[in-house]
Amino acid sequence: MEREPLIRLRGITKTYGNGQAAFQALRGIDLDIHEGEFIAVMGPSGSGKSTAMNLLGCLDVPSGGEYRFLGQHVETMSRDERALLRRHHIGFVFQGFNLLARTSALENVELPMLYRGVSQSERHKQARAALERVGLNGWEDHTPAELSGGQQQRVAIARAIVTGPALLLADEPTGNLDSERSREIMLLLQQLNTDNGITVLMVTHEPDMAEYAKRIVRFVDGHIANDTVREEVCA
Amino acid sequence: MIFNAFLLALREIRRNLMRAFLTVLGIVIGVAAVVTMVTLGNGATAMIKTQLSSLGSNLVIVVPGTRMGPGGGGTPPPNFKESDVAAILESVRGVRLVAPASSSSLTVQYMQSNLTTRVLGSTPDYFEIGNWKLANGRLFTDTEQRAARAVCVIGETVRKSLFGNSGNPLGERIRLKTQSCEVIGVLAPKGQSAMGQDQDAVVITPLKTFQRRLAGRQSQQGVGEIMTSVREGANTETVVNDIANLMRSRRNISGNEVDNFSVIDTKQIANTLSSTTQIMTALLGAVAAVSLLVGGIGIMNIMLVSVTERTREIGTRLAIGALEREVLLQFLIEAVALSSFGGAIGLALALGSSLLLTWLLNMPYLFNAQINLIAFGVSATIGVAFGFVPAKRAAQLNPIDALRHE
Numbered sequence A: 001m002e003r004e005p006l007i008r009l010r011g012i013t014k015t016y017g018n019g020q021a022a023f024q025a026l027r028g029i030d031l032d033i034h035e036g037e038f039i040a041v042m043g044p045s046g047s048g049k050s051t052a053m054n055l056l057g058c059l060d061v062p063s064g065g066e067y068r069f070l071g072q073h074v075e076t077m078s079r080d081e082r083a084l085l086r087r088h089h090i091g092f093v094f095q096g097f098n099l100l101a102r103t104s105a106l107e108n109v110e111l112p113m114l115y116r117g118v119s120q121s122e123r124h125k126q127a128r129a130a131l132e133r134v135g136l137n138g139w140e141d142h143t144p145a146e147l148s149g150g151q152q153q154r155v156a157i158a159r160a161i162v163t164g165p166a167l168l169l170a171d172e173p174t175g176n177l178d179s180e181r182s183r184e185i186m187l188l189l190q191q192l193n194t195d196n197g198i199t200v201l202m203v204t205h206e207p208d209m210a211e212y213a214k215r216i217v218r219f220v221d222g223h224i225a226n227d228t229v230r231e232e233v234c235a
Numbered sequence B: 001m002i003f004n005a006f007l008l009a010l011r012e013i014r015r016n017l018m019r020a021f022l023t024v025l026g027i028v029i030g031v032a033a034v035v036t037m038v039t040l041g042n043g044a045t046a047m048i049k050t051q052l053s054s055l056g057s058n059l060v061i062v063v064p065g066t067r068m069g070p071g072g073g074g075t076p077p078p079n080f081k082e083s084d085v086a087a088i089l090e091s092v093r094g095v096r097l098v099a100p101a102s103s104s105s106l107t108v109q110y111m112q113s114n115l116t117t118r119v120l121g122s123t124p125d126y127f128e129i130g131n132w133k134l135a136n137g138r139l140f141t142d143t144e145q146r147a148a149r150a151v152c153v154i155g156e157t158v159r160k161s162l163f164g165n166s167g168n169p170l171g172e173r174i175r176l177k178t179q180s181c182e183v184i185g186v187l188a189p190k191g192q193s194a195m196g197q198d199q200d201a202v203v204i205t206p207l208k209t210f211q212r213r214l215a216g217r218q219s220q221q222g223v224g225e226i227m228t229s230v231r232e233g234a235n236t237e238t239v240v241n242d243i244a245n246l247m248r249s250r251r252n253i254s255g256n257e258v259d260n261f262s263v264i265d266t267k268q269i270a271n272t273l274s275s276t277t278q279i280m281t282a283l284l285g286a287v288a289a290v291s292l293l294v295g296g297i298g299i300m301n302i303m304l305v306s307v308t309e310r311t312r313e314i315g316t317r318l319a320i321g322a323l324e325r326e327v328l329l330q331f332l333i334e335a336v337a338l339s340s341f342g343g344a345i346g347l348a349l350a351l352g353s354s355l356l357l358t359w360l361l362n363m364p365y366l367f368n369a370q371i372n373l374i375a376f377g378v379s380a381t382i383g384v385a386f387g388f389v390p391a392k393r394a395a396q397l398n399p400i401d402a403l404r405h406e
């Protein structure tokens, strides 16, 4: 008997623009993601990886097909319903970090909890714990400008995991980092997956980085070209 | 949710102190400039109005000669006769009181002090027509007037310079030219006239006294001017015309000859003056409105410069699960807080500078609630509009588009 997957995509399409300028970025995606997975999404540039991530993260809606998150139909949800889904179940890490400028690491990490109405003392406690989890204790009061790229991405990861999401989405999280920093970030994501049981979905076009994932989904021209579960995971 | 939005807005302000400061500054300048300028304009108008009313309202003054045009090299126009005064009172309807007056500038002396001031001879009605009040002592009577008694009533400026700050002049004798004269009354001060003359620099004697003892040259003989107060409700224009016609016939001016006298209506002067100050107030207001506009453009600039950064931040907030209305509320609170803070400071600053300037310029301070409200309203609206509208647009974007905004 099969477990209900965390995410189920069936025949998902996404078309940008309309009329003559219409462009189909996704041409029918079927994908199941189960809790506890660590998936690397690979593929050439323009193959629709980011488009798929944005749909999975409920930041955008598909043009066609069916998307279920924990059994709920996302494609029919309102804007606010999707926002609440993001708030309670999804953490994002972007290539460009997207931290608030001139704001301390601690306050950046606290931000998602402000929208959840968590009390101040609880916010501080959890934000500190999340920063410690990503190895940034002692850096709480530094603003993004005072942190290296790798540290900024750690703050972004802390912000993504501080609310204990079911799913962590990372679109080229190491795209702006050197290989040593990238490796550290990958190890961190791997630990979050194995130790904290967070489902991780990560876009990368570096095969080295994909080594850390348990499963690799390859996109080509808006299709899933292949989907392999790896036997040996890099550690 | 409201509390959270407050917290978020507060953090946003603290994060962007410079932007907040410049926004507040723009509003402060706009509000303070408009309110101060209009308040000063109103003060000037009020000041001129009180000065005009101290002159006596509804006054018609008849003087020899024409006010405008070349003086001509010929003989100066003759003064009036006392019978002219009686004729006006008798035959012009709408006239309440008439007083003849003659004056000249003379040296006034008391012990070692002296000053040159206006000495005027008239009848007791003059005080009522000219809206003079007594501070001390008494006025001269009609009997004293007709008997040409050597008595006089002095203005506050004359009292001060002859008797010192606290001296009591009643019963003292002052010297006018070569004549000695007893001070029987002191007039309550009136201050400057609308034309800037000190109305209190005056000594008033009975007309007969002036004519017999003080008037020298030919031009000071007879009656120098006729002061008339118009009855409440009477048509001043008709009174002016009637007096002019009466004087033409009494002075034997035929149909096509020009008048050798003028009839001046103070109400008309008052209207001219107050419409002048109203124009001035409007001008000041216009200048101030420009500064309001400049302040507004400043705010606009600051806000528009930061739109890209703000849009991305809003994208981030939406991505981590903020609802559109939460983001809107946060930015609305921020904009309202900054604008009303700036507005309040602006109003306080305007209050301070208006009080200071009206005090320095010796004008009355008049609080004008309307202009305070308008100035506050306009700049707060600019602040809120330019703080909030870009945020509103960003919050309505797809989170992805907001994140990618360039």
Ligand SMILES: Nc1ncnc2c1ncn2[C@@H]1O[C@H](COP(=O)(O)OP(=O)(O)O)[C@@H](O)[C@H]1O
Residues within 6 Å of the ligand: A016, A017, A023, A025, A043, A044, A045, A046, A047, A048, A049, A050, A051, A052
């Ligand atoms: N907002 C958009 N509007 C129009 N076209 C878009 C938009 N986003 C992506 N695309 C197009 O969709 C295709 C897939 O883009 P994307 O998902 O970003 O690819 P990847 O992340 O795999 O490089 C590309 O050809 C891109 O030009």
Ligand SMILES: [Mg+2]
Residues within 6 Å of the ligand: A049, A050, A051
């Ligand atoms: Mg991409």
